[in-house]
Amino acid sequence: MTRPTTPPLDPPDQPTASPGRATTSPRQTMDVPGRATNVPGPVVTERGREVGARPVAWVLRVGGLLGVLLVTAGLVTAFGQNGAAWTGRSHGDILGPGAALRLSDLAGGLRHARADAIVLLGMVVLAATPAAGVAAAGWCWLRGRQPQLAAVAALVLVLLLVAGALGAAE
Amino acid sequence: MSTVSPLAEIAVITAVCVASGALGSLLGLGGGTFIVPILTLAFGLDVRLAIGASVISVVAGSAAASPRYLDEGFANLRVAVTLEVATVIGAVIGALLAGHLSTHVLYTIFGVVLAFSAIQMLRTRRDVTTDALAVPGDRLADVLTLHGDVANGSERRAYRVTRTATGLTMMTAAGTVSGLLGIGSGAMKVPAMDLAMRLPLKVSTATSSLMIGVTGAASAVVYLQRGDVVPALAGAVAIGTVVGARLGSRLLSVVPVATLRLVFLAVLLVISVQMLLRGLA
Secondary structure, X not given: OOOOOOOOOOOOOOOOOOOOOOEEOOOOEEEEOOEEXXXXXXXXXXXXXXXXXXXXXXXXXXXXXXXXXHHHHHHHHHHHHOHHHHHOHHXXXXXXXXXXXXXXXXXXXXXXXXXXXXXXXXXXXXHHHHHHHHHHHHHHHHHOOOHHHHHHHXXXXXXXXXXXXXXXXX | OOOOOXXXXXXXXXXXXXXXXXXXXXXXXXXXXXXXXXXXXXXXXXXXXXXXHHHHHHHHHHHHHHHHHHHOOOOOHHHHHHHHHHHHHHHHHHHHHHOOOOHHHHHHHHHHHHHHHHHHHHOOOOOHHHHOOOOOXXXXXXXXXXXXXXXXXXXXXXXXXXXXXXXXXXHHHHHHHHHHHOOOOHHHHHHHHHHHOOOOHHHHHHHHHHHHHHHHHHHHHHHHHHOOEOHHHHHHHHHHHHHHHHHHHHHOOOOOHHHHHHHHHHHHHHHHHHHHHHHHO
């Protein structure tokens, strides 16, 4: 009841049982009570980590860290640039609706070295990080000859682009 | 808080978000559940700006928590990406709707969702896959090779995914709530995977944490484009939540979570009533 055969994959998240090869986990499942069937298992590496998991984890770690660092740097710079606005309300409310920025303000803000634009850039990096994770997973699945999963990842990325377009049209 | 300087207000908001992120992590609700009520009820901030800040923190919290779940093999990446098709569609619908609904409606929906989360916390969670042998076949799950296995002590236990179409439908609703209120909607995502799709509870929780980031990113794009994000506020909230989430995962082994759960069940119900009262006023 097992599937020992493995497609010749070369997943990027090594190591595997044999270098350059991934293993398909064998399984026995029940379709109806008492009747066991074989189903295709996930392509996993030696440590039980599936194809794409390691690159996706790496992308999320790096993107998350970069985003938080940019946000922190932006907040520190904002305090340094305009400390008066942070210590008293007479210089404008930095937490009110007037301080809100749009994505379209990003390029101009960065050109003028505005601290709130650096914070906004950090948020854009944070928002782009999960999308980069999906792209990494899609790429790994494409390399691992799992086109159906790669297509699903591509669909998610297209939907995220549509989200951006719809948000801009608001 | 209007007489307090913005610096002090930001410091307090960051500290509160550290606590909120830690509690959210300990209780499996995610920090976003508490952030919007805290920012609106305690700090008197505009609900849309609070949601805009929360949605950024949801993405940051997911990016901080989910790599560990991927490393440990708990999160099912294939299930996550498949269900993200539905959560992203829902999140965009929710985020677009949020721009057109009145604040009263937003408060009311938030109150109802918090009450639902409290009920979810009350429910005794058990791993349905351990005591149910019959798992209906699912062609979509077979085609997309969604089935997996998870560490169970020293060995790995195989599990089979079912009712993918039902899961996709439930995830669309979860995504809509997430986009509308700027929360992760883990309280809706976990039962969809755990009860409907028959994923082990541990896998459902880890996969939900991973999915929350993509769902949050879809709504974050809309909020960022619409100008509903105040950088200083959202930045402070995001940093506080990430620090809190990391702290919460470290405290998990030493904090009596069962007691904490009871205390915050009461807090969640009180906040829910407060939000409902504000919405219906």
